[in-house]
Amino acid sequence: MGRSPCCHKEGLNKGPWTADEDKLLTDYIKGRGEGKWGKVPKETGIKRCWKSCRLRWLNYLRPDIKRGNITHDEEDLIIRLHKLLGNRWSLIAGRLPGRTDNEIKNYWNTILAKRQPNNEKSSIARVVDEACRNPDNVLAKALQDKSMDGNLVINRITAESQSGDGLSASTSRDQENSMDLLMDFNFGDIILSDFLDDSEMFNMNISVREGDALAPPLASYTQLSPEEMLQIWSPSDYILASVDSDFRSLASFLE
DNA sequence: AAAGAACTCAACCGCGGAGAA
DNA sequence: TTTCTCCGCGGTTGAGTTCTT
Numbered sequence: 101m102g103r104s105p106c107c108h109k110e111g112l113n114k115g116p117w118t119a120d121e122d123k124l125l126t127d128y129i130k131g132r133g134e135g136k137w138g139k140v141p142k143e144t145g146i147k148r149c150w151k152s153c154r155l156r157w158l159n160y161l162r163p164d165i166k167r168g169n170i171t172h173d174e175e176d177l178i179i180r181l182h183k184l185l186g187n188r189w190s191l192i193a194g195r196l197p198g199r200t201d202n203e204i205k206n207y208w209n210t211i212l213a214k215r216q217p218n219n220e221k222s223s224i225a226r227v228v229d230e231a232c233r234n235p236d237n238v239l240a241k242a243l244q245d246k247s248m249d250g251n252l253v254i255n256r257i258t259a260e261s262q263s264g265d266g267l268s269a270s271t272s273r274d275q276e277n278s279m280d281l282l283m284d285f286n287f288g289d290i291i292l293s294d295f296l297d298d299s300e301m302f303n304m305n306i307s308v309r310e311g312d313a314l315a316p317p318l319a320s321y322t323q324l325s326p327e328e329m330l331q332i333w334s335p336s337d338y339i340l341a342s343v344d345s346d347f348r349s350l351a352s353f354l355e
Numbered sequence: 356a357a358a359g360a361a362c363t364c365a366a367c368c369g370c371g372g373a374g375a376a
Numbered sequence: 377t378t379t380c381t382c383c384g385c386g387g388t389t390g391a392g393t394t395c396t397t
Contacts, residue, residue: 114366114367115365115367115391116365116366116391117365131367136382137386138381138382138383144356150382150383151367151368151383151384152366152367154383154384155366155367156365158384159365159366160365161369166371187386187387188385188386189385189386191384192383193391194374200386201386202364202365202386203364205386205387206363206364206365209364209365209387210362210364211363256374261397307363337365337379
């Protein structure tokens, strides 16, 4: 382990990029593709460290960058994802095509953070944090197991008191035995989707354990059309009572 | 019109994971 | 097993811009 020494080399340019530097970098990436960032400064002659080159490309020069103001829909999605994921900007950005993690982070810090009533972490973010503090927790193990891909699911959500490896958490909507939370493990990243509005808050206990699958992993969904996804998606016995709302939630998510 | 405050956002920085040597 | 490099992430900085007084 160690830090790359490139950023400590003297004689490197700092500050705003020039048009010439942009062109050199753009031409190089178009010719060689992304990847091998360590070779970029040497092979282009750009007097920047590879980190600066990567950042410039990803946040500014990439052709699929979406320019212009964040739309209302995007803002709404950012707020919801931030409630679920906390400051995991790259994951949030992954759900907003054309937007960069830096842009979303800046937008959050300058615009949205000021609008939030408080700085408390989201309910789901707190659940994840709590789980990570308990190494024996199934959820924590899943989070740490990068190879896990859709094999752990929520089996039971109750409104009862905390027990076992259950996690005390606050989430929204008082609907006994219902589940409006889709949890999935995909390529090592946890994808949490909370489809509820925040009009009502109450304490809910969430228990997770390994066992029956709630649904096929999201990774397999991505190969299918939304219609096919809806056909194969099925809730566990624990949430059958709210199956209609869960299908709506899933449809909303897929949309 | 001028000066200071507040804001914006591109860029920098340090850290840590992953994988190669 | 250890060391090194590559890579990506999130927090922070600071120059430029806009707003307020």
